[in-house]
Amino acid sequence: MNEVITLAHGSGGRKTSELIGEIFRKNLGNEYFTADDAAVLPKPEGRIAMSTDGFIVSPWKYPGGNIGRLAVCGTVNDLACMGAKPLYLTCSYIIEEGLPIEDLELIAKTMGETAREAGVNIVAGDTKVAGKGQVDKIFITTAGVGVIDDNVNTSGKFAKPGDKIIVTGDVGRHGTAILLARDEYGIEAEVTSDCAPLWEPVRKVLEVCPEIHVIRDATRGGVGTVLYEIADEAGVGIKVNREDVPVADEVRGVTGLLGLEPLYLACEGRMVMMCPADKADAVVEVLKATKYTEGATIIGEVTDTEIGRVVMTTEVGGQTYLPKPGNELLPRIC
Amino acid sequence: MTSLTDTSGLRKYLEEYDGPSIRIMEVCGTHTHEIFRQGIRNFLSPKINLISGPGCPVCVTPASYIDEAVFLALEKGCTITTFGDLVRVPGNQKSLQQARAEGGKVKVVYSPLDAEKYAKAHPEEQVVFLSVGFETTTPSDVIAVKNAIKDGIDNFSLLTANKTMPGAYEAMASSTDAYLYPGHVHAIIGTKLCRDLCERGVSGTIAGFTGEELLTALAVTVKKASEGKPFFVNAYPRVVTDEGSPAACAIVDKFMQPCDAEWRGIGTIPLSGVELKDEFAVCDARKKYSIPKMDYERKTGCKCGNVLQGQIKPCECPLFGKACNPDHPIGACMVSDEGACSAFYMYGGQS
Numbered sequence: 001m002n003e004v005i006t007l008a009h010g011s012g013g014r015k016t017s018e019l020i021g022e023i024f025r026k027n028l029g030n031e032y033f034t035a036d037d038a039a040v041l042p043k044p045e046g047r048i049a050m051s052t053d054g055f056i057v058s059p060w061k062y063p064g065g066n067i068g069r070l071a072v073c074g075t076v077n078d079l080a081c082m083g084a085k086p087l088y089l090t091c092s093y094i095i096e097e098g099l100p101i102e103d104l105e106l107i108a109k110t111m112g113e114t115a116r117e118a119g120v121n122i123v124a125g126d127t128k129v130a131g132k133g134q135v136d137k138i139f140i141t142t143a144g145v146g147v148i149d150d151n152v153n154t155s156g157k158f159a160k161p162g163d164k165i166i167v168t169g170d171v172g173r174h175g176t177a178i179l180l181a182r183d184e185y186g187i188e189a190e191v192t193s194d195c196a197p198l199w200e201p202v203r204k205v206l207e208v209c210p211e212i213h214v215i216r217d218a219t220r221g222g223v224g225t226v227l228y229e230i231a232d233e234a235g236v237g238i239k240v241n242r243e244d245v246p247v248a249d250e251v252r253g254v255t256g257l258l259g260l261e262p263l264y265l266a267c268e269g270r271m272v273m274m275c276p277a278d279k280a281d282a283v284v285e286v287l288k289a290t291k292y293t294e295g296a297t298i299i300g301e302v303t304d305t306e307i308g309r310v311v312m313t314t315e316v317g318g319q320t321y322l323p324k325p326g327n328e329l330l331p332r333i334c
Numbered sequence: 335m336t337s338l339t340d341t342s343g344l345r346k347y348l349e350e351y352d353g354p355s356i357r358i359m360e361v362c363g364t365h366t367h368e369i370f371r372q373g374i375r376n377f378l379s380p381k382i383n384l385i386s387g388p389g390c391p392v393c394v395t396p397a398s399y400i401d402e403a404v405f406l407a408l409e410k411g412c413t414i415t416t417f418g419d420l421v422r423v424p425g426n427q428k429s430l431q432q433a434r435a436e437g438g439k440v441k442v443v444y445s446p447l448d449a450e451k452y453a454k455a456h457p458e459e460q461v462v463f464l465s466v467g468f469e470t471t472t473p474s475d476v477i478a479v480k481n482a483i484k485d486g487i488d489n490f491s492l493l494t495a496n497k498t499m500p501g502a503y504e505a506m507a508s509s510t511d512a513y514l515y516p517g518h519v520h521a522i523i524g525t526k527l528c529r530d531l532c533e534r535g536v537s538g539t540i541a542g543f544t545g546e547e548l549l550t551a552l553a554v555t556v557k558k559a560s561e562g563k564p565f566f567v568n569a570y571p572r573v574v575t576d577e578g579s580p581a582a583c584a585i586v587d588k589f590m591q592p593c594d595a596e597w598r599g600i601g602t603i604p605l606s607g608v609e610l611k612d613e614f615a616v617c618d619a620r621k622k623y624s625i626p627k628m629d630y631e632r633k634t635g636c637k638c639g640n641v642l643q644g645q646i647k648p649c650e651c652p653l654f655g656k657a658c659n660p661d662h663p664i665g666a667c668m669v670s671d672e673g674a675c676s677a678f679y680m681y682g683g684q685s
Contacts, residue, residue, distance in 0.1 A: 185444060259671060316545035317345050318373025323680035326660065 003101040010095070010129030023105055024125055027112035032088065032123040039123035041088060044147040049084035051075055052143040058332040060107070060137050062181035064173075064192030067140055068110035070268060070334055073197045075144040076118045077217040080202040081271065083154050084146030086120040093127045094139040107138065118197035120144070151210050158213040159234035161304035164280035166273040168201065168287055169194060169295035170246040171223045175265030176254050178333050187257060189250045196269035196292040204286045205273065212283070214274035217267075219334055224263035225325045226272045227310045238310045240300035240322070264325055266333045274302060338557075344549040351379040353560040358382065358552065359509060359644060361499065362516030363390030363672025364543055370677040372545040374552070382556060385510055385644030386674030388502060391467040392419045393642065393666045393673045394597045399466075399495045400425030401628040402620070406462050406493065407438030410623050413456070415449035416464040418442045419670045422663060426632040446478035446492075453482065453490035462619045465492040470518045472496045472608060473582040476589045479610070479617045491619040494609045497595050500527055501606030503536060509643045512559050513538030514551055517570040524578030525568055532566040542570040589614055598666055599639025638665035641674050648678040655679060 008015040020035055032039050053074045060067040071091060079086045091111065095104065115122050173194040180191055202215060214234075218226045223245070231238045247255075247262045255262050269292055275283050280298055287296035303311075310322040338344055360366055366386045369375060375384055388394045400423055406412040407430065414430060421430045421440060434440040439459070443449045446463050453461035465475040475492055482490040499519055515528060515538045528538055537559060541551030551569040558565040568574055586608065595607025610618040619625070636658065637651040648654050648667070658664040660676055667673035671680075 186448075312373070314372040314545065316341050316372050316374065316549055318377055318545075320370065320373030320376060320681045 005095050005097060005099045005101060005104060005129055007097055007129050007131070010127060016127060019127060023101070023108050027105070027108040028115065028122040028125070030121045030123075032121050034124055039088070039090075041123065044087060046150060047148045049079050049082045049146045049148055050144070051078040052141065053078060054139065054141045055334055056136070056139045056332050057178065057334050058136055059181050062193055063177050063190075065195040066107060066110055067138060068107035069114045069195050071140040071142045072111050072114040072118060072120070073195050073268060074219070074334065075142040076120055076197045076199055077271070079144050079146035080199040081154065081215045081217055082146070082148060083152035083202065083206055083215065084148045085203065086118060086144055086146040086199055088121050088123045089115065089142050089144045090124045091122055092125060092141040094135050095127065095129050096135045096137050097129055097132050099137055104138070114197060118199055149206065149210070152206055154212060154215045156214055156216060156230045156233040159230050159236050159274045159302050160213060160276075161236055161302050162277055163213055163274040163302040164277050164298050165227075165238065165240065165300045165302065166275070166280065166284060166287070166296055167218070167223055167246065167299050168198070168271045168273070168293040169269070170248045170251065171218070171267055171270060172247060172251045172255065172262035172265035174268040175222065175333055176251045178266070180254065185258065187254060189254050191248070191250050191254065194267055194269035198269060198271060198292060201287055201290040201293040202271070204290055205283050208282045208286055209275050209279040212273060212275040212279070214272070216272050218270050218272055219268060220266050221325050222262070222264045222266055223270070223272055224261065224310070224322055227322070228324060230272075230274070231308050231310060234302075235307055237303035237306035237308070238300065239303050239313070240310060241313045243315055244297060244299045246295055246297055261323070263322065268334060277301070338550075338553055341546050341549060344546070344553045345377060347553050348382065348549065348556065349377050349379055351381055351556055353381065355381050355383065356556055356559045357385055357509070357511045357644065358514055358555055358559075359385040359387040359506065359512075360514040360541075361387040361389040361502070362514075362519070363393065363670065364518070365514060365516065365541060365548065366390065366674055366677055367672045368543055368545070368548060370681040372548065373681070374545075374548065382552075386641070386677070387506060387510070387644070388597055388600060388642045389468075389516055390667070390670050390672040391471070391497070392423060392670040393638065394497065394600070395420070395423065395466050395495055395666060396596045396598045397424065397426045397631070398596070398628040399493070400429065401427060401630075402625050403430055403462070403464055403493060404428055404433045404438070405625060405628070406619060406623060407433045407440060408436060411460065412462045412619075412623070413439040413441060413459045414462055414464065415441050415443045415452060417444070420464055420466065423666050423669050424664060426628070426630050446475045447481065450478040450481045450485070450490050454485050454487050457487065457489060459489060461490050463490070463492050465494045465496055468497055468499060468516070468519055469522045472586050472590065473522070476585050479589060479614060480585070482617060488616065491617045491622050492610065493619040494607075495595070496590070496608045497597070498592070498606055498608060499523075501603045502597070503527075503531060505600070505603045505606070506643065507536045509645075511537065512555050514555065515540040517542050517574055520570075520574045520578065522579050522582050525566070525574065525576045528566045532564050535564045537564045537566065539567045540570045540574050542573065599642050634664050636665035638667045638675070641667055648675040649682070651675070
């Protein structure tokens with residue numbers, strides 16, 4: 001099939017209907033999916049969380065996923081970080097004229113599969129086609145709604161001295177995978193993105209520790225940026241043991257060559273959690289037993305000294321500040 | 335007696351050392367960065383003073399060199415190919431970043447070989463590679479020239495500011511009690527030089543690059559230095575051999591000849607650099623484009639020179655962390671991650 005997206009696919013006419021029917025309804029369809037102006041949904045029980053996120057990753061396809069998986073996981077994980085069970089997503093596509101229809105089909109298929117895996121329904125969407133060169137192949141925006149149990153309250157502000165800090169797996173995979181996929185460095189290494197929907201592990205964590213203080217997904221700026229954000233928001237210090245930070249050998253190799261700090265490379269399937277010390281082992285235990293978070297481990301703790309700073313204990317037992325996040329390392333990572 | 339065979343023993347020795355005060359100069363930007371990254375300075379005994387010497391190629395590149403590159407980009411319409419760090423280094427007039435904003439063509443590459451390939455693929459452009467660095471990287475600069483000759487292209491040249499360590503070791507010897515010699519440089523040039531220096535009373539230890547290798551080299555240096563006699567130890571024998579890499583040295587000797595070199599903040603050190611021999615003048619941008627002498631010097635108050643010689647700590651420079659920071663570097667030591675000022679700023683929690 002050599003067909004490509006043309007401006008007519010975004011006209012709102014027959015071609016648009018074909019696209020919705022043959023690509024989107026086929027791959028994303030569910031009982032709430034609508035071609036009407038808005039989806040009509042049952043009223044959920046409890047507080048509602050709502051979030052939105054735009055995705056412009058380049059290249060749109062990379063080892064371990066594509067922009068479709070990213071667009072679903074990004075919003076699902078944002079909701080999960082607030083302790084919200086993701087219920088519904090909308091998605092808006094801005095497509096560059098000339099994109100092969102089979103590429104769009106692959107993206108839609110991936111979104112459908114990822115949504116089903118995440119237990120969320122894509123209920124409405126929009127498609128616009130922009131002229132050649134006005135966007136780079138495809139940009140996607142998703143918005144999502146989730147529902148939060150009454151006894152759950154998470155926020156970066158709630159980090160408390162004494163809390164243990166957990167990461168849910170090895171860091172820096174997504175950023176490294178994208179960097180290699182761009183092929184600008186002439187480095188060959190097998191690194192796949194960690195992109196994954198994380199409501200299921202969060203749900204299980206909330207069962208053993210509903211009082212958990214902080215859950216945050218470490219996306220663009222990586223785990224290091226999250227730690228500085230929370231130190232600032234909660235007015236606490238953060239202490240991390242560098243040797244306990246999990247980094248895959250191949251990621252360590254690539255970042256070593258390029259002089260990059262894995263803690264500042266993007267993740268798309270990793271969360272940072274902060275919980276009372278007496279619950280930390282139980283949280284790690286359920287994470288380890290759950291898909292996508294098998295590599296969970298404690299990396300440090302929240303302190304009432306060195307407010308606003310992230311202090312690293314190094315491999316040789318030295319102490320140093322983690323350098324603050326600098327300029328944007330790589331544009332268009334998600 | 336503390337054991338010097340494991341990390342905690344080494345650390346304890348360096349923490350608790352209470353002999354005569356010792357100054358140790360690390361002469362390699364990668365060492366500087368790793369020492370900060372590992373937090374080693376924070377636990378050293380106050381009797382051990384580390385000096386971040388002139389071992390980061392970006393840091394010792396004089397502002398006039400940037401002026402030359404800017405001249406080529408803006409006046410001669412050349413395409414400048416360079417490692418990324420140099421783009422942000424301020425010249426006397428402007429940086430390459432500013433030259434690029436004014437329409438100059440500046441392309442970041444990861445190897446001089448890529449720059450030569452780019453020249454081959456773009457015969458309509460005059461491509462100049464900014465050839466800076468020490469013995470470690472000079473061989474690949476030379477191979478790029480060799481490739482250009484082999485490919486029969488006449489649009490590729492080097493703007494050389496390649497430096498060699500022997501002259502610098504001699505020139506800086508009074509600033510330190512012992513050197514932490516750069517492992518990668520001596521993997522190329524071998525250890526003879528260090529032995530000769532030792533005979534002339536200049537001490538040092540060749541160090542590797544992991545945290546543990548650095549601790550080992552530091553502990554050995556402190557122990558030997560406190561004994562008061564000149565010494566040389568190769569503490570990186572898994573990589574550094576006595577003879578080094580004769581092949582790499584031979585190819586450099588074939589294309590390059592020694593020359594005096596200017597080190598930013600330190601001045602001209604006789605025969606501390608290399609330049610292309612006359613027979614390769616077509617690949618020497620300075621000759622090819624008749625670059626005029628850049629003798630205008632802007633006064634900034636930057637004290638990088640004192641920092642590189644260990645006379646002051648970066649935070650004692652009046653510009654440090656104020657007018658000069660990684661987002662707006664005034665001195666070159668604030669540009670590269672391997673620069674002493676940048677490392678001080680990033681790991682010292684100044685931001």
